[in-house]
Amino acid sequence: MKKPLVIAIIAAVVVVAVVLILVFTIGGGKAKVAVPKVGALLPLTGSLAEFGAGFVLAGDLAVEQFGEAGWPIKLEYADTETSAIPGVEAARSLVDLEKVVALIGAASSGVSIPIAESVSIPSQIPQISNASTAAMITYLPADEGKDFLFRTAPTDALQGVVLGDLAKREGYTSAAVFWVNNPYGQGLMEQFKMSFEHRGGKIVASVPHDEKPAPTYVSELKRLMDSKPDVMLALGYPGQA
Structure with a gap:
């Protein structure tokens, strides 16, 4: 499950890159842009905790390699506890307090969907899950015509x-x-x-x-x-x- 997380990080970085390109284009290439922050909603505890530490290692590696390639980003990790309510609270904190420009996660579909419905879609923040496979993610009514929820794992x-x-x-x-x-x-x-x-x-x-x-x-x-x-x-x- 580590590889899909790296793919999700790549997708999030692409989103960030588009924003940076627009900023530099509008600003004539002279704008100073802070290192963008991306939120990573991971199951550090709960029934998927077995994968949490590996996800962190994958995230750290991706950040290191993107930095070496000239695309520095900062990952802000948050624990979903593999549960909907803590997951939504963690996502809201990342968006409202940490001001992340994109969200990676969650792992569980039962956490990713409430986060999308309550936080990422209303806030218009792209959310890319690295492990959620529920078929309804593809057809989530709250995301119809908006397209803020994505995934890298097969349905x-x-x-x-x-x-x-x-x-x-x-x-x-x-x-x-x-x-x-x-x-x-x-x-x-x-x-x-x-x-x-x-x-x-x-x-x-x-x-x-x-x-x-x-x-x-x-x-x-x-x-x-x-x-x-x-x-x-x-x-x-x-x-x-």
Whole structure:
């Protein structure tokens, strides 16, 4: 997941570069422009915390390499806690207090979408997620005709189709799905279900679970296994594994 973050940073820098070019063009090339700040909304804690430190390393490397290439930028990191409310608060702080010109993140679709709806779109700040895959990001009503929300990771509309095709080609005729109850989990589950059933497969059980990791999932797993599926698909985060 580190490579998509670097791509997202590149995309954010392109946005910044366009702004700088316009400033220098309007100012006849004499304007002094401060190093632009880009906000990075990362899951430093929460159910995706396993990826947080790697994202920071990727961000630091990108900043270093852009600086060496003559395009200095500053990344302002903020923790989303892999949760919508803290994520929105972090984004609002980056936009209102740090005055960032673009946002990178969040990782989770369930965090990226509320940030876009509450902060980046109303503030007209470009937001580029490095990991959010929910299909609805492509068609988010709040962003229709505005285009402030982007991503570098493939949509679940693609991943779900591939998963359904793979399951059927492996010879499975029935499947049970255990999914995290947020836009990512629900969207990918629905895309897998549609793809698998289109190929003649049958979903015999579909059980959601909360974003917050639980001490045990024994009862949910029992419900899934009682349906006697050929295969079980788990759609969640490392903290829930």
